[in-house]
Amino acid sequence: MIFFRVTQNINIKTTDGTMVNYFKFKVPSNLENETVYITTYNDFNDINEIFAKVDKDIYFAKILNETNVRAIPNFPIELGISNIDEYKKRGKSKDLQFSDIKKVDIYKQVQNLDKDEVSIAIIGGVGSSISEIIASCTALRILHKKLKEIYKKIKFDIYINASNNSFYTRDKQIYQTQNFIDNIFPLSLTSKRLCDYDYFIDNSLDIETSLDIPLNIVDKWLFKFGIDYEKIDDNEKYNQLDISKYKVSDTLTKKIQEAKLKGKLLLFHPYSASIHKSMPQAIAIDLLKEFLVKFEDYMIISTLQVDPKIKDDNLVDLSKESKALNDFIYIVSQMDEIFTTDTSTYHISDIFMIPTVVVFTQADYERKIKYYKYVKPIYIKDESKNLSKFIYENDSLTFYKFESWKKVKIKQIIKLLDKF
Numbered sequence: 001m002i003f004f005r006v007t008q009n010i011n012i013k014t015t016d017g018t019m020v021n022y023f024k025f026k027v028p029s030n031l032e033n034e035t036v037y038i039t040t041y042n043d044f045n046d047i048n049e050i051f052a053k054v055d056k057d058i059y060f061a062k063i064l065n066e067t068n069v070r071a072i073p074n075f076p077i078e079l080g081i082s083n084i085d086e087y088k089k090r091g092k093s094k095d096l097q098f099s100d101i102k103k104v105d106i107y108k109q110v111q112n113l114d115k116d117e118v119s120i121a122i123i124g125g126v127g128s129s130i131s132e133i134i135a136s137c138t139a140l141r142i143l144h145k146k147l148k149e150i151y152k153k154i155k156f157d158i159y160i161n162a163s164n165n166s167f168y169t170r171d172k173q174i175y176q177t178q179n180f181i182d183n184i185f186p187l188s189l190t191s192k193r194l195c196d197y198d199y200f201i202d203n204s205l206d207i208e209t210s211l212d213i214p215l216n217i218v219d220k221w222l223f224k225f226g227i228d229y230e231k232i233d234d235n236e237k238y239n240q241l242d243i244s245k246y247k248v249s250d251t252l253t254k255k256i257q258e259a260k261l262k263g264k265l266l267l268f269h270p271y272s273a274s275i276h277k278s279m280p281q282a283i284a285i286d287l288l289k290e291f292l293v294k295f296e297d298y299m300i301i302s303t304l305q306v307d308p309k310i311k312d313d314n315l316v317d318l319s320k321e322s323k324a325l326n327d328f329i330y331i332v333s334q335m336d337e338i339f340t341t342d343t344s345t346y347h348i349s350d351i352f353m354i355p356t357v358v359v360f361t362q363a364d365y366e367r368k369i370k371y372y373k374y375v376k377p378i379y380i381k382d383e384s385k386n387l388s389k390f391i392y393e394n395d396s397l398t399f400y401k402f403e404s405w406k407k408v409k410i411k412q413i414i415k416l417l418d419k420f
Contacts, residue, residue: 001038001039001040001041001083001086001123001124001202001204002038002039002040002041002043002044002063002086002087002204003036003037003038003063003064003065003066003069003087003191004036004037004038004039004044004061004062004063004064005024005025005035005036005037005061005062005064006022006023006024006025006035006037006051006059006060006061006062007024007025007058007059007060007061007062008024008058008059009021009022009023009024010022010051010054010059012047012050012162012163014162014165014168014169014186015162015165015166015167015168015169016168016169016172018162018186020162020163020186020187020188022037022188023035025062031064031068031069031072031191032072032073032074032075032191032192032195033190033191033192034190034192035190036064036069036190036191036192037061037188037189037190037191038069038123038188038189038190038191038194039123039159039161039163039187039188039189040123040124040161040187040203040204041086041087041090041204041205042161042204043124043161043162043163043165043187043188044061044087046161046163046164046165047061047163047164047188048060048061049164050163050164063087066084066085066087069191070084072191072195074195075191075194075195076121076194076195076197076198076199076200077109077110077113077198077199077200078109078199078200078201078202079106079109079110079120079199079200079201079225079226080104080106080109080201080202080224080225080226081101081104081223081224081226082104082202083202083204083205086202086204086205103223103226103228104226105226105228106143106146106225106226106227107150107226109226110147110150110199113198113199115151115198116151116152116153117151117152117153117154117155118147118151118153118154118155118198118199119154119155119157119196119197119198119199120147120154120155120156120157120197120198120199120200120201121157121158121159121189121194121197121199121200121201122140122156122157122158122159122200122201122203123159123187123189123200123201123202123203123204124159124160124161124187124202124203124204125158125160125161125171125175125203126139126140126203126207126221127206127208127217128167128206129273129344130170130174130325130344130347131343131344131347132208132217133171133174133175134174134239134241134344134347134348134351135217135218135239135347136207136217136218136221137174137175137178137239137240138218138237138238138239138240138371139217139218139219139220139221139222139225140156140178140180140181140221141178141180141240142218142222142227142232142236142237143222143225143227144156144180145180145236146227155182156180156181156182157181157182157183157184157185157197158175158181158183158184158185159184159185159186159187159188159189160172160175160184160185160186160187161187162186162187163187163188168186170324170325172184173324173325173326174241174325176245177240177241177242177243177329178240178241178242179242201225203224207220207221207224208220211223211224214364214367215229215367216237216367216368216370216371217368218237218371219237234371237371238350238351238371239347239348239350239351240351241329241348241351243326243329243330243333246326246329246330247326248326248327248330249321249327251321252318252321252322252327252330252331255316255318255321256331256334259299259301259316260299260334262299262314263297263298263299263314264297264298264299264336264337265298265299265301265334265335265336265337266291266295266298266299266300266301266335266336266337266338266339267301267302267303267331267332267335267337267338267339267340267345268287268288268291268300268301268302268306268339269302269303269304269338269339269340269341269343269345270283270284270287270288270304270306270339270340270341271284271304271306271341271343272341272342272343273343274342276361276362277341277342277343277360277361277362278341279341279359279405279408280405281306281307283405283406283408284306284307285306285307285310287408287410288300288302288306288307288310288315289310290410291339291410292310292312292314292315294410294414295314296314298314298336298337299314299315299316300312300314300315300316301316301318301331301335302315302316302317302318302319303318303319303321303322303328303331304319305317305319318331328348329348332345332348332349332352332354333348333352333354335349335354336354336355337354337355337356337357337417338354338355338356338357339356339357339413340356340357340358340359341358341359341361342358342359342360342361342362342365342368345358346358346369346372346375349374349375350372350373350374350375353373353374354374355374355376355417355420356374356375356376357375357376357377357378357413357416357417358375358376358377358378359377359378359379359380359408360377360378360379360380361379361380361381361404363379363381365377365379374420376416376417376419376420378408378412378413378416380404380405380407380408381404
C-alpha cells in the first residue's frame with residue numbers, strides 16, 4: 001500500500017460516476033484524519049498521471065512516512081502476507097516478488113482480537129481481467145468462510161483501483177455477484193476510514209505475477225491470505241456468480257427462448273482480447289462453417305462478429321444484445337455446450353456446469369483449469385517463425401503463424417464434448 005497526501009483539493013470521477021474526493025493535507029494534524037490517503041501502488045501512479053494532466057506544478061501527491069501512519073493507535077491489524085514499505089521497495093525493483101516471503105498463519109494473526117463481530121477492509125482487488133477476478137474471488141470466499149468459523153459476523157469491504165481504471169464499473173459488477181462481499185468502494189480511502197476496521201488485507205501487488213510459485217491462482221491467493229491451500233478440499237475451490245439480481249433485456253431473453261425451441265444451444269467464441277490467445281479470423285470463419293454443418297441439431301450462438309457474410313437458420317448472432325458483462329454471463333448460463341478460446345467464458349461456464357471445450361495457446365493451461373470439472377482442453381503450440389530482426393512484430397515476415405490453429409479439428413471438438 002502507498003500512504004500519501006495531496007497538495008491541493010481535487011475530485012476524481014470513476015467510470016460509474018462515483019466521485020473520489022481529495023483534500024489538501026491539514027497541518028498540524030493527527031495522522032488519523034480525512035486528508036491522509038491510502039491506495040495501491042498502481043492506483044497511486046494513476047493518480048499522479050491525472051494530477052500531471054491537470055497541472056503538474058500545483059497538483060501532486062507526496063509520500064508520507066508509512067511507519068508513522070501505521071503507528072496510529074487505532075490502525076487495524078494486517079492479515080496475510082504483509083507488504084510493508086512497498087513504495088521504498090518499488091523504488092529498487094518495480095517487479096516485486098513474494099519468492100522469499102515465508103508462509104504466514106492467518107489463525108495466529110486473528111488471535112489478537114477477541115470479538116464476535118469484525119470488519120475487514122481489502123485494499124485492492126484480486127485481479128485485473130474478468131477471468132482473474134472470477135477465479136480469485138473463490139479464494140476470497142474461502143477466506144470469508146474460514147473467518148466465519150472464528151467470528152459470528154464479518155463485514156467484508158473491498159476497495160478497488162478507480163482513478164484511471166476504465167474497467168472499474170465492470171470489475172465492480174463482478175464483485176457484486178459475490179454474496180459474501182458487503183461493499184465495493186473506489187480507492188483511495190482515508191486513514192480515518194481505514195481505522196474504522198478491525199483488520200485489513202493489502203492486495204497492492206498482483207499476486208499472479210508477484211508470487212513466484214507454480215500454483216493455480218486460487219491457491220496463490222490462499223497462500224497470500226495466510227491459509228494453507230493444501231488443507232483446503234479441492235471441492236471447495238469452485239467459482240460462483242450470483243446473477244439473481246441481473247436485469248436481462250426482453251430482446252435477449254426472447255432470442256434465447258426462440259433459439260431453444262429449435263435445438264440445443266452451442267456458444268461459438270473464437271476470439272480473445274489477447275492476440276496471442278485469439279483464433280485467426282480465417283480459421284474462425286472456416287470452423288464456424290463446419291460447426292453449422294456438423295452440429296445440425298444445434299443452434300450456434302455467437303456474441304462476436306465472426307463474419308457478417310455467413311447467414312444460416314441455425315446461427316444466432318447476439319453481438320448486439322451482449323452489451324455488458326451481465327448480458328454475457330446470462331448468455332453463457334443458458335448454453336448447453338460451449339467452444340471457446342482462452343477467455344473468461346470457461347471460468348463462467350464451469351460455474352453453471354456447462355460442458356466446455358477450450359483452446360489454449362499457453363503451456364500452463366493445466367494449472368488454470370486444475371479445479372474445473374466441466375472444461376476439456378485443446379492445446380496448440382505456437383509454431384510461427386519470425387524472420388524479422390527487429391523487436392516489433394512484422395506479420396509479413398512471420399511464417400507458419402496459422403499452422404497451429406489449423407490443427408484444431410471439428411472431430412476433436414465433438415469427441416471431447418461427447419466425453420462429458
